Amino acid sequence: MKKPESVTSASRRNFIKSATVLSAVSVFPNIIKAAPVKANERINLACCGIGCQGANVINSLMKTGMFNLVALCDTQMGAKHTQSILKKYPDVPRFKDFRQMFDRMEHQFDAISAGIPDHTHFPVCMRAIRSGKGVYVEKPLAHTLQECNLLIQAEKKYKVACQMGNQGHSGDNYYQFRAMVQAGIMDNVVKMDAHMTKGRRWHKWNGDVPDRKMSWEQWFDKADKMPAEMDWNTWLGQAPYHKFKTDFINGDWRCWYEFGNGALGDWGAHIIDSVHEFLELGMPEAVELKMIKGHNNYVFPMSSTLNFRFPSRGPKRPALDIVWSEGVGNLPDLPDGFHRTKADGGDAPPSGGSGSEVKSMNPGKIIYRADGVSFKGSSHHSTLSVIKNDKAGAVSALPEYERKTPDHFMDFALGVKGEKKCNSRFEVAGELSKVLCLGCIAQRLQSSFKFDRATETIPDNKIANQLLVGPPPRKGWEEYYNI
Numbered sequence: 071m072k073k074p075e076s077v078t079s080a081s082r083r084n085f086i087k088s089a090t091v092l093s094a095v096s097v098f099p100n101i102i103k104a105a106p107v108k109a110n111e112r113i114n115l116a117c118c119g120i121g122c123q124g125a126n127v128i129n130s131l132m133k134t135g136m137f138n139l140v141a142l143c144d145t146q147m148g149a150k151h152t153q154s155i156l157k158k159y160p161d162v163p164r165f166k167d168f169r170q171m172f173d174r175m176e177h178q179f180d181a182i183s184a185g186i187p188d189h190t191h192f193p194v195c196m197r198a199i200r201s202g203k204g205v206y207v208e209k210p211l212a213h214t215l216q217e218c219n220l221l222i223q224a225e226k227k228y229k230v231a232c233q234m235g236n237q238g239h240s241g242d243n244y245y246q247f248r249a250m251v252q253a254g255i256m257d258n259v260v261k262m263d264a265h266m267t268k269g270r271r272w273h274k275w276n277g278d279v280p281d282r283k284m285s286w287e288q289w290f291d292k293a294d295k296m297p298a299e300m301d302w303n304t305w306l307g308q309a310p311y312h313k314f315k316t317d318f319i320n321g322d323w324r325c326w327y328e329f330g331n332g333a334l335g336d337w338g339a340h341i342i343d344s345v346h347e348f349l350e351l352g353m354p355e356a357v358e359l360k361m362i363k364g365h366n367n368y369v370f371p372m373s374s375t376l377n378f379r380f381p382s383r384g385p386k387r388p389a390l391d392i393v394w395s396e397g398v399g400n401l402p403d404l405p406d407g408f409h410r411t412k413a414d415g416g417d418a419p420p421s422g423g424s425g426s427e428v429k430s431m432n433p434g435k436i437i438y439r440a441d442g443v444s445f446k447g448s449s450h451h452s453t454l455s456v457i458k459n460d461k462a463g464a465v466s467a468l469p470e471y472e473r474k475t476p477d478h479f480m481d482f483a484l485g486v487k488g489e490k491k492c493n494s495r496f497e498v499a500g501e502l503s504k505v506l507c508l509g510c511i512a513q514r515l516q517s518s519f520k521f522d523r524a525t526e527t528i529p530d531n532k533i534a535n536q537l538l539v540g541p542p543p544r545k546g547w548e549e550y551y552n553i
Contacts, residue, residue: 116141121151124185136483209339211503231485234499241451249471263402272325277364308543332370373397407459
């Protein structure tokens with residue numbers, strides 16, 4: 071096998087050539103439109119990805135009582151991590167290739183779930199949307215900025231219910247922050263520190279090749295023994311061909327630039343989501359790489375700090391910086407009173423009396439207003455607290471907000487039923503995911519860059535601009551890039 075090439079190699083010149091082709095809009099023929107689900111009927115559900123997080127999604131959707139499970143699909147059907155769902159639903163038809171599932175059963179289901187690797191979100195979601203199916207897909211929405219844009223356009227065109235799986239976007243965090251914005255408490259926010267400083271899967275390699283006895287070229291050229299149940303071609307999807315490696319599958323796909331979106335794609339969607347939507351941030355005008363450690367051209371870095379610079383959006387919406395800190399020990403600066411303030415949602419303050427003594431923090435955020443008032447929050451459903459310092463008196467009380475609302479899975483079900491818009495529909499989640507994609511490019515290239523918000527291009531960095539599109543899809547996968 072030809073060795074994997076550096077992202078700075080000549081092969082990347084071909085990326086941009088695919089942009090015009092892949093952004094073309096055409097009508098997909100032979101669409102089977104699903105009939106509306108009646109109010110008293112359950113939603114027939116097909117599930118892509120049935121192990122690990124995919125299994126969690128299935129269980130959560132079924133717990134709502136709104137779904138019938140009618141089809142199961144997994145590229146490792148029968149593997150250990152798929153057994154719990156298979157035993158729970160022994161009579162449900164099984165597939166390894168989602169295309170075969172659609173070909174044979176498309177008329178028998180109304181919606182799909184997709185708990186699968188980041189790089190394959192796009193073709194599965196596009197096939198479902200074009201077939202008129204509701205879509206629940208894990209975060210981030212897609213692997214590249216262009217794929218996100220195409221899914222946003224498809225959702226708008228086919229008018230189906232879509233939900234990205236950042237579950238806190240239907241929780242207390244979502245409703246509280248919306249109420250705070252409506253009450254004016256989030257006027258004049260100028261900065262947010264977003265942090266995920268726990269260990270990640272790729273940290274075990276310490277920024278080096280998984281087998282230290284080999285070079286990267288030797289390691290990639292040596293195929294591992296493939297499990298008997300693996301459908302490798304479907305697992306790869308539209309991505310460039312790679313020989314099978316055990317370190318690519320079972321969650322480790324998140325480690326690799328070719329397949330995953332790293333810690334940003336995993337946790338950024340849970341931490342940044344409400345600020346991005348309700349402060350109407352849109353896309354940044356620049357991404358600044360402040361620090362990076364343990365970098366190579368294949369695996370996400372051991373540690374990095376990025377600054378996303380968003381311009382002013384009006385008199386009460388000044389320019390705002392989101393500073394993303396990831397990696398063990400890479401903590402943001404902590405404001406006075408941080409340790410005296412308990413984050414809601416059961417997150418106790420980190421141990422230690424000062425910032426220099428803190429070694430680890432739960433994933434979360436610190437939000438700063440221009441007047442010095444600051445707020446502390448965790449991730450997912452957790453609400454914000456005013457940080458207790460001499461500025462805290464400027465906020466007399468936080469507003470009441472909606473409680474006992476449908477959770478993220480019921481919110482999706484109601485969307486499929488046509489009773490509401492999904493909270494994390496693609497027009498919302500896709501814009502957030504595009505921001506996360508930009509951060510992944512900065513990490514991959516060890517580079518800061520300006521972003522043209524009007525054209526959604528990176529004009530001063532040719533390679534970064536090409537990565538907005540990614541490599542051309544493998545032969546046979548081109549059709550998914552037509553809307």
